[in-house]
Amino acid sequence: MLTDGALRMLVLLHFNSLGFTPIQLAWLFLLYEVAGIVTNLYAGWLAARFGLASTLYAGLGLQIGALAALSALDPGWGVAASVAFVMSVQGVSGVAKDLAKMSSKSAVKLLAPDGEGTLFRWVAGLTGSKNAVKGLGFFLGAALLALAGFEAAVWGMAGVLLAILIAVVLFLPEGLPAKDKGARFAGWRSPDPRVNRLSLARMFLFGARDVWFVVGVPVYFQAVLSDGTPEGRRWAFFIIGGFLALWIIGYGAVQAMAPRILRARGLPGREVVDRAICWAGLLVPIPFALAALVWLAGEPSAGLTAALIGGLLLFGVVFAVNSSVHSYLILAFGEAHRITRDVGFYYMANAAGRLVGTLLSGLSYQAGGLVLCLATAGAMAGLSWLAALRVRSA
Numbered sequence: 001m002l003t004d005g006a007l008r009m010l011v012l013l014h015f016n017s018l019g020f021t022p023i024q025l026a027w028l029f030l031l032y033e034v035a036g037i038v039t040n041l042y043a044g045w046l047a048a049r050f051g052l053a054s055t056l057y058a059g060l061g062l063q064i065g066a067l068a069a070l071s072a073l074d075p076g077w078g079v080a081a082s083v084a085f086v087m088s089v090q091g092v093s094g095v096a097k098d099l100a101k102m103s104s105k106s107a108v109k110l111l112a113p114d115g116e117g118t119l120f121r122w123v124a125g126l127t128g129s130k131n132a133v134k135g136l137g138f139f140l141g142a143a144l145l146a147l148a149g150f151e152a153a154v155w156g157m158a159g160v161l162l163a164i165l166i167a168v169v170l171f172l173p174e175g176l177p178a179k180d181k182g183a184r185f186a187g188w189r190s191p192d193p194r195v196n197r198l199s200l201a202r203m204f205l206f207g208a209r210d211v212w213f214v215v216g217v218p219v220y221f222q223a224v225l226s227d228g229t230p231e232g233r234r235w236a237f238f239i240i241g242g243f244l245a246l247w248i249i250g251y252g253a254v255q256a257m258a259p260r261i262l263r264a265r266g267l268p269g270r271e272v273v274d275r276a277i278c279w280a281g282l283l284v285p286i287p288f289a290l291a292a293l294v295w296l297a298g299e300p301s302a303g304l305t306a307a308l309i310g311g312l313l314l315f316g317v318v319f320a321v322n323s324s325v326h327s328y329l330i331l332a333f334g335e336a337h338r339i340t341r342d343v344g345f346y347y348m349a350n351a352a353g354r355l356v357g358t359l360l361s362g363l364s365y366q367a368g369g370l371v372l373c374l375a376t377a378g379a380m381a382g383l384s385w386l387a388a389l390r391v392r393s394a
Contacts, residue, residue, distance in 0.1 A: 001130050003063060003157045004097045005137025005248065006144065007070075011086060012218055013142060013237050014150050022215050024083060026362025029214060031087040033358055035094030036351030040102060040344045052103050053172055059100030060165040066093040067158035071151050098351065102344050104130075121259055123328045128256025131320075135248025142241020146234040194333045195342050197391045199349035201280065202326050204384035206350050208377045209319055210357025212287065216365040216373035217312065218244065224300045243309065250313065251320040258324035272332075273392050276325040280385040283318045284378060286311060291374035322384075329391075356380075 011028055020028075046055055070089045073082065104126065144153035218240050226236035254261070262275050290311040297304045330346045357380065364372045 001097075001134040002137040002140065003067065003161050004093065005134040005245075006141030006153070006157055007067065007090075007093060007137075009138050009141030009241050009244065010145050010150060010153055011090070012215075013145055013222070013240065015082075015086070016219060016222060017233055020079070021362075022219055022365045023362040024079065025215050025219070026358050027083055028086050029090060029358045030355065031091035032094035033351055033355030035091040036098045037348050037355060039095045039098040040346075040348035040351055042344070046099075055099045056103035056172070057165070057169065059096045059098070059103065060161060060168060062092055062096035062099070064158050064161050064165065066090075066096060067154045067161065070154045071158075073150070094351075098347060101130075102347055123331060124256050124258045124324050128252040128254070128258075128320075128324070131252030131255060132249045133252075135245045135250075135252060137245075138248055139241045139245030142237045142245075146237045192333055192342070194391055195330065195346065197387060198326060198329055198333065199346045201384050201387035201391065202346060203349040203353035203356075204380050204387055205280070205283075205319070205322055205326070206353035207357035207360070208283070208287065208380035208384060209315075210354050211360050211364065211377040211380060212312070212370075212373050213244075213361070214354075214358045215361040216370055217308070219365060220300075220370050221305070224305060247313065247316050251316045251323075254317050254320035255324040255327075258321050258328075261321055262325060270392070272325060272329065273388075276322065276329065277385070277388045277392060279318060279321045279325065280381075280388040283315070283322060284381045284385055286315045286318065286378075287374045287381060288378035290315075291371050291378065294369075294374065295371045353380075 008029070012025060015025060015028060066089050069092070070086070073085060077085070141153070144156065148156070221240050221243070222233075222236050225239050226232045262272070262279075290308060293307055293311070294304065330343060333342070360376050360380075361373065364376045368375075
């Protein structure tokens with residue numbers, strides 16, 4: 001997660017400083033999200049077929065390979081060649097991240113001790129810490145780009161990740177499912193309609209975030225904060241990386257506190273679903289209000305930037321509670337004998353939302369600036385709320 005967040009910032013800020021348009025920047029991340037969809041579709045079956053530990057090792061190993069490959073990027077290549085190469089490497093990185101994430105999330109269902117509310121606390125703690133580390137990666141990527149440069153940054157991260165892989169191989173706890181040679185691919189949908197509808201809500205939820213998160217807001221902030229000089233660009237890198245890191249770290253912290261925020265201890269599943277629907281509805285007006293604020297302001301200003309930061313942090317708090325309760329419900333709904341496949345399908349929907357959000361981020365920002373970008377996020381949040389309503393009737 002640390003290198004995943006850092007790599008995203010490295011690629012985004014490096015290529016934005018080279019003059020790539022918002023749509024070109026969005027293209028750099030599209031294969032990453034497509035790879036996530038395909039990976040999660042088959043990851044559950046792969047984990048059942050080859051063992052959960054094997055998919056975790058494969059994810060870490062592929063990320064090391066992706067970082068090493070990215071160091072071969074030649075600044076002299078044309079735009080088309082650079083985009084194609086980085087898209088391909090990002091695709092491998094997408095496979096790596098989702099193999100590792102599916103493996104760790106599925107393990108929680110199998111390793112968490114029995115007890116009232118224990119599963120929710122374990123899920124919230126793991127998910128929150130994962131995103132806090134990823135948020136630190138956003139700042140790390142921006143800082144490494146400013147201080148060490150692109151090539152040194154990717155080689156340094158590959159070395160750290162190799163040490164982590166060795167540690168995981170040596171100290172991974174026992175109790176994870178071994179390989180099952182008789183495991184068969186059972187299709188892309190879950191037999192449980194609650195899993196399918198929750199996955200649809202998840203898709204729109206993450207689309208609502210990535211519409212502004214991937215391209216729109218970072219590009220807007222860089223245009224506002226940088227004066228175009230090398231020193232100005234470096235200063236903007238630190239501020240943008242710091243803000244996105246703060247957002248992700250805060251998001252992770254709120255996720256970890258979600259069981260207390262929701263007062264979910266001892267609640268039956270139906271009441272947890274009702275609270276998930278309520279929080280999904282609370283998210284909808286925030287991006288619409290920010291879009292209206294930007295439209296009314298007309299021109300960038302220090303006050304507008306401060307208001308955007310505050311509004312997006314509020315979005316992060318509500319988004320984090322939604323995300324955490326989704327992560328709990330998918331494990332609560334999933335059957336132990338097919339948990340890897342249900343989790344894989346759920347994260348396939350997650351990746352599909354990021355794919356749609358990434359594409360719409362570049363398109364909406366280029367077509368209508370930050371106003372359209374934020375309004376599109378509001379529409380996606382509304383669709384997530386409507387999908388969550390259908391979970392209750394399943």
